[in-house]
Amino acid sequence: MATHRDTNVNRTRTVSLIVIAVVVLALPLFLSQRYLFRILINIFFFAALGSAWNIIGGYAGQLSLGHAAFLALGAYSTGLLLLHYNVAPWAGVLPGSILAALVAYFLGKLVLRLRGPYLALATLAFGEIVRILLLHFTNVTGGPLGVTIPFTGTNLWSLQFPTEHVNYCISLGLLALCIYVASRIHNSRMGYYLQAIKENQDAAENLGVPLARTKNLALVISAVLTAVMGGFYQIFMTYIDPYAVAGLHMSIEIILVAIIGGVGTVWGPVIGACILVPLMEASNFILGGGRAGASMLIYAVILIIVVLFSPKGLITLVPKLEGYRSE
Amino acid sequence: MGTQVNVFIQALVNGIMIGGVYALIAVGLTLIFGVMDVVNFAHGEFVMVGMFTTYLLHILLTLDPTVSIILVIPIMFCVGVLIQRTLIVRVVGLPHESHILLTLGISVLLMNFTLLIMGADPHSIRTSYKFSSIQIGQILIMLPRFIAFSVAMVASAMLWMFLTWTEMGRGLRAVAEKPEVAILMGINPKKMHWLAFGISIALAGAAGTLVTPFRYIYPNVGQTYCLIAFVVVVLGGMGNIPGAILGAFVIGITESLTCQYVALDLSMLGPYIIFILVLLFKPTGILGKGKAY
Numbered sequence: 167m168a169t170h171r172d173t174n175v176n177r178t179r180t181v182s183l184i185v186i187a188v189v190v191l192a193l194p195l196f197l198s199q200r201y202l203f204r205i206l207i208n209i210f211f212f213a214a215l216g217s218a219w220n221i222i223g224g225y226a227g228q229l230s231l232g233h234a235a236f237l238a239l240g241a242y243s244t245g246l247l248l249l250h251y252n253v254a255p256w257a258g259v260l261p262g263s264i265l266a267a268l269v270a271y272f273l274g275k276l277v278l279r280l281r282g283p284y285l286a287l288a289t290l291a292f293g294e295i296v297r298i299l300l301l302h303f304t305n306v307t308g309g310p311l312g313v314t315i316p317f318t319g320t321n322l323w324s325l326q327f328p329t330e331h332v333n334y335c336i337s338l339g340l341l342a343l344c345i346y347v348a349s350r351i352h353n354s355r356m357g358y359y360l361q362a363i364k365e366n367q368d369a370a371e372n373l374g375v376p377l378a379r380t381k382n383l384a385l386v387i388s389a390v391l392t393a394v395m396g397g398f399y400q401i402f403m404t405y406i407d408p409y410a411v412a413g414l415h416m417s418i419e420i421i422l423v424a425i426i427g428g429v430g431t432v433w434g435p436v437i438g439a440c441i442l443v444p445l446m447e448a449s450n451f452i453l454g455g456g457r458a459g460a461s462m463l464i465y466a467v468i469l470i471i472v473v474l475f476s477p478k479g480l481i482t483l484v485p486k487l488e489g490y491r492s493e
Numbered sequence: 494m495g496t497q498v499n500v501f502i503q504a505l506v507n508g509i510m511i512g513g514v515y516a517l518i519a520v521g522l523t524l525i526f527g528v529m530d531v532v533n534f535a536h537g538e539f540v541m542v543g544m545f546t547t548y549l550l551h552i553l554l555t556l557d558p559t560v561s562i563i564l565v566i567p568i569m570f571c572v573g574v575l576i577q578r579t580l581i582v583r584v585v586g587l588p589h590e591s592h593i594l595l596t597l598g599i600s601v602l603l604m605n606f607t608l609l610i611m612g613a614d615p616h617s618i619r620t621s622y623k624f625s626s627i628q629i630g631q632i633l634i635m636l637p638r639f640i641a642f643s644v645a646m647v648a649s650a651m652l653w654m655f656l657t658w659t660e661m662g663r664g665l666r667a668v669a670e671k672p673e674v675a676i677l678m679g680i681n682p683k684k685m686h687w688l689a690f691g692i693s694i695a696l697a698g699a700a701g702t703l704v705t706p707f708r709y710i711y712p713n714v715g716q717t718y719c720l721i722a723f724v725v726v727v728l729g730g731m732g733n734i735p736g737a738i739l740g741a742f743v744i745g746i747t748e749s750l751t752c753q754y755v756a757l758d759l760s761m762l763g764p765y766i767i768f769i770l771v772l773l774f775k776p777t778g779i780l781g782k783g784k785a786y
Contacts, residue, residue, distance in 0.1 A: 229590055276773055277769075277772065277773075280776060282588075282590075283731075286532075286589075287723050287772070288772045290723075291765045291769055294720060298759065298762055299762075302758055415601075418597060425594060460605070462601055463606055463609060466601035466605060469598035473594045473595045474583050474584070
C-alpha cells in the first residue's frame with residue numbers, strides 16, 4: 167500500500183517538475199521586456215542562494231549570518247580576473263570557489279563547535295571582517311568603488327550580451343544545480359546526519375554521527391555554491407562593491423529567502439524567492455526606487471510575521487508540497 | 494621618545510572614554526540575555542533610535558543633548574516595554590533561532606523605517622562645547638567625550654545599585670539566576686522580563702544621546718554599535734554585568750589603538766579579531782561561566 171502511494175507521489179512530482187521546467191524554459195520566448203527578465207533572473211539567483219544556505223543553515227540548523235562573504239569571494243575573484251587578466255568568468259569563478267572552500271573549511275574548523283547565538287555571532291563577525299578587508303585593500307579590490315566590468319559589445323568569452331537571454335539560462339542552470347545538490351544531500355545519509363544534528367547535537371553524537379566532519383562538509387558545499395553564485399552576480403550586475411556583495415543586508419536577504427519559504431526544505435527557498443523578489447520590485451515600483459528603505463522594511467515585516475506565526479515557513483501553507491517536505 | 498609615550502597615552506585615554514559609552518550599551522544587552530535568555534540583535538538600532546530622538550528634540554525644541562537625555566530615557570523605556578510586550582514575549586523560551594530571527598527582523602525594520610522617514614544623509618548636532626577640551630599635561634580630552642564617559646559611568650553605577658539594593662533589582666537577578674525558584678519566591682518573571690527589556694533599551698537610547706555631540710547620526714549607524722556590544726558582551730561573559738563593563742574598556746582601548754597604530758579604516762578589525770579569539774579559546778568570556786558548546 168505504502169509503495170503504491172509512493173509511486174503515485176513520485177509520478178505527480180515528476181509530472182509537475184516537467185511542467186514547471188517546460189514553462190520556465192519557454193518563458194523567454196514570450197518575454198520582451200528586459201525588466202521582467204531581470205526580475206525572473208533575480209528570483210533564480212536568490213532561490214539558488216537560499217538553497218545553498220539551507221544546506222548548513224536549514225538542514226543542519228547552524229545559523230550562519232556571514233554567507234555574503236562567500237558570495238563576495240566568488241564575485242571578486244570572477245570580476246578581478248576578468249578585468250585584469252581577461253580570464254573568462256566560468257574559469258574565473260573556479261579560484262573563487264576554491265578559496266571559498268578553503269575559507270569555509272578553516273572557518274568551520276574554528277567556529278562550528280559553537281552553538282546557537284555564539285555561532286551566529288561568530289559568523290556575523292566573519293562576514294564583517296571580510297567586508298572591512300575588501301574595503302581596506304583598495305589597490306587590489308578597488309575599495310569602496312568596487313569592480314566594474316565595462317560593456318564592450320557582444321562577447322562570448324566574457325559572457326556579455328545585449329539581451330538577458332543568456333543570463334536567464336545561466337541563472338536557471340545554476341538554480342537547477344543548487345537544487346540538485348541540495349536535494350541529493352537532503353535524501354542522503356549526510357542529510358539524515360544533518361537533520362539529527364539540527365534536532366539534538368548531543369544525541370546525534372551519541373548515536374555515532376561524526377559531528378565536526380558532517381557540519382564542516384555541509385558548510386564547505388554551501389560556501390562553494392554561494393561563491394559560484396557570486397561569480398554569476400558579477401556578470402549579471404556588471405558592478406560590485408563591498409557593501410553590495412559582502413554587506414550584512416545581503417546575508418540577511420539570503421537567510422530570509424530560506425526562512426520565509428520554509429527552512430530545511432528543498433523547495434522552500436524557491437518559494438521564498440518567488441514571494442520576496444517580486445515583492446521587493448513592487449515596493450520599489452510603488453514607493454519609488456529612490457527610497458532604499460521600502461523593500462527592506464517589507465522584508466522585515468514579513469520576517470517578523472513568519473517567525474511569530476509560521477515558523478516553518480510559507481511552504482506549510484501549500485498543501486500539495488507538504489508531502490514533499492519530509493522527503 | 495616623550496611624544497611616543499604621549500601618543501600612546503592619548504590613544505589609551507580616547508579608548509577609555511568611548512569604552513565608557515560601550516559599557517552602557519553592553520550592560521543592557523547582557524541584562525536582556527541574563528534575565529530573558531534572549532539575544533537582542535536589534536540592540537544597536539535602539540542606540541540609533543536614541544540618537545535620532547535626541548536629534549529631533551534638538552531640531553524641534555532646541556534641547557541640548559545633556560538636557561534631552563532626561564526625556565530620552567523614559568521615552569526609550571516605553572519603546573522597549575512596548576516591543577517586549579507585543580513581540581519579544583512571544584518567543585521567550587523558544588529556541589535561540591527564533592530570538593535571533595525576530596530581533597534581526599526588528600533591527601531591519603527600525604533601520605529602514607528611519608531610512609524611509611529621515612533619509613540616508615548623516616546629521617550632526619552642534620553644541621556650544623563641541624570643540625572644547627580639557628588638557629592634562631600633554632593629554633587632551635574632548636569635553637563631549639568626557640561628558641559621555643562620565644554620564645555613562647554614573648548610569649552604569651545606578652544600574653548596579655538598582656540591581657544590588659532594591660527589591661525589584663533583586664527580583665531581576667533572581668529571575669536571571671534561577672527562574673523556577675524565583676517563581677516560588679513570589680516573583681513574577683513576566684514582569685521582570687519587560688522591566689529588564691525596558692531598562693536595557695532605555696540605557697541603549699541614553700548611550701545614543703551621549704554620542705550625538707561627536708558622532709554622525711544616520712540610519713545604519715546602529716549596526717556598528719550592535720556588533721561592538723556583542724563583542725563586549727561575549728568578551729565579558731554573556732549575562733555578566735561587571736564582565737560587560739570590563740569588556741567595554743578592553744574593546745574601546747583595542748579600537749583606539751588599532752586606529753592609532755594600524756589604520757584608521759581598520760579600527761573595527763582589532764575588536765572583531767579579539768572576538769573570534771575569545772569565541773575560540775574561552776567562549777564563555779573572561780568572567781563568564783556556563784556552556785557555549
